[in-house]
Amino acid sequence: MSEDLKTVHLEGALTIKTATETHGRLVSAYREAKAASGALEIDIADDCDCDLTLPQLLLSAQETAAREGVELRIRASADGALFATLERAGISAATNSASLLTINGDQR
Numbered sequence: 001m002s003e004d005l006k007t008v009h010l011e012g013a014l015t016i017k018t019a020t021e022t023h024g025r026l027v028s029a030y031r032e033a034k035a036a037s038g039a040l041e042i043d044i045a046d047d048c049d050c051d052l053t054l055p056q057l058l059l060s061a062q063e064t065a066a067r068e069g070v071e072l073r074i075r076a077s078a079d080g081a082l083f084a085t086l087e088r089a090g091i092s093a094a095t096n097s098a099s100l101l102t103i104n105g106d107q108r
Contacts, residue, residue, distance in 0.1 A: 004038025011045035046080035
């Protein structure tokens with residue numbers, strides 16, 4: 001895998017109301033990373049407004065990346081909104097530190 005890293009920053013409203021826009025941003029960034037034979041990093045803002053739509057989009061992105069051989073990294077603070085949303089939904093997420101949520105085994 002190349003050292004090329006495409007990063008997409010997700011912030012603000014990441015809910016069912018913005019799912020189409022968020023999906024479009026993820027697909028665009030994914031295509032750029034794949035075309036460059038690079039990796040894609042999705043960086044999620046601590047203070048975003050998210051519902052369960054965001055984890056669904058992230059899981060779909062992971063599945064697509066795994067199937068197509070694209071490295072995908074998801075960065076989110078364990079103190080941030082994504083983790084709180086997962087906890088409220090009763091979904092446990094593995095953390096390797098107090099400050100970083102590791103969803104896909106990549107802790108940076």
